[in-house]
Amino acid sequence: MTEEATGERASDRTVLRISGGDREKFLHGLVTHDVGPEGSGLVWSALLTPQGKYLADFFLLNRGEDILLDVKTELAAGLAQRLSMYRLRADVGIEDSGLTVTRGLGDAPEGAWPDPRHPALGWRGYGLGGGEPAIDWDAIRVAACVPETGVELVPNDSFILEMGFDRLHGVDHRKGCYVGQEVTARMKHKTELRKGLVTVTVTGRADPGTPIEDAEGRTVGTLFTQAGGMAIAYLRFDRAGDEMRAGEARIGWQP
Numbered sequence: 001m002t003e004e005a006t007g008e009r010a011s012d013r014t015v016l017r018i019s020g021g022d023r024e025k026f027l028h029g030l031v032t033h034d035v036g037p038e039g040s041g042l043v044w045s046a047l048l049t050p051q052g053k054y055l056a057d058f059f060l061l062n063r064g065e066d067i068l069l070d071v072k073t074e075l076a077a078g079l080a081q082r083l084s085m086y087r088l089r090a091d092v093g094i095e096d097s098g099l100t101v102t103r104g105l106g107d108a109p110e111g112a113w114p115d116p117r118h119p120a121l122g123w124r125g126y127g128l129g130g131g132e133p134a135i136d137w138d139a140i141r142v143a144a145c146v147p148e149t150g151v152e153l154v155p156n157d158s159f160i161l162e163m164g165f166d167r168l169h170g171v172d173h174r175k176g177c178y179v180g181q182e183v184t185a186r187m188k189h190k191t192e193l194r195k196g197l198v199t200v201t202v203t204g205r206a207d208p209g210t211p212i213e214d215a216e217g218r219t220v221g222t223l224f225t226q227a228g229g230m231a232i233a234y235l236r237f238d239r240a241g242d243e244m245r246a247g248e249a250r251i252g253w254q255p
Helices: 022-028 073-087 137-144 181-187
Strands: 008-010 012-017 040-048 052-064 067-072 093-096 101-105 113-115 123-126 195-203 211-213 217-225 230-236 243-244 250-251
Touching: 012 022, 012 073, 022 067, 040 073, 052 073, 067 123, 067 243, 073 093, 137 217, 137 230, 137 250, 217 243
Parallel strands: none
Antiparallel strands: 008 101, 012 067, 012 093, 040 052, 052 067, 101 123, 113 123, 195 230, 195 250, 211 217, 211 243, 217 230, 243 250
């Protein structure tokens, strides 16, 4: 690696290997984004419930002979089990690849690809090794308003459009059917989002998960990841105003 490509190992990720002759067709009918052809780079995608709620998000890398699926370790076993349930008679294999995940900033080294969600998130590679974590990824995520698995993204609760998947290239509305597609398409085309993730200012201290209240004491949202006086918050846009608080902290937001 060059000096500009400082990489660190992401020890909380598992890389599944999806193989078999039906692998692309199989994933295409399940997940929110097109897998893409070999050599097209990383894709960020998700698996939803039939009711359109988030179950897991992951990166996909089409290597031609197989597809790598990079997911948070805490969701890996459940995701593999659910994918196996959908497999039926398709020629698809699902196994742990054993590959490690490396991520970093600067120019991507050989064997790594830009993070598709936002340029500030740098690159990701597989089987490259890497040092101990030193980059403040939370600060980068907060500035770019990028949700994290198990923090802002809650299985069986979150709706991906409220979580910014449109803005962060995590859903392809032209790809055709996938699990939860009807609900997602209806939210996209027939309604204006009234709730969602935004970056807010935080003055004072408040724990993640603290409800955000307006001047009248009504709950208007929830505070999540914080860094450098900023935070990701889930807000009801029609109720959020100038005088909001989360516990003892003052919350500011500009629509």
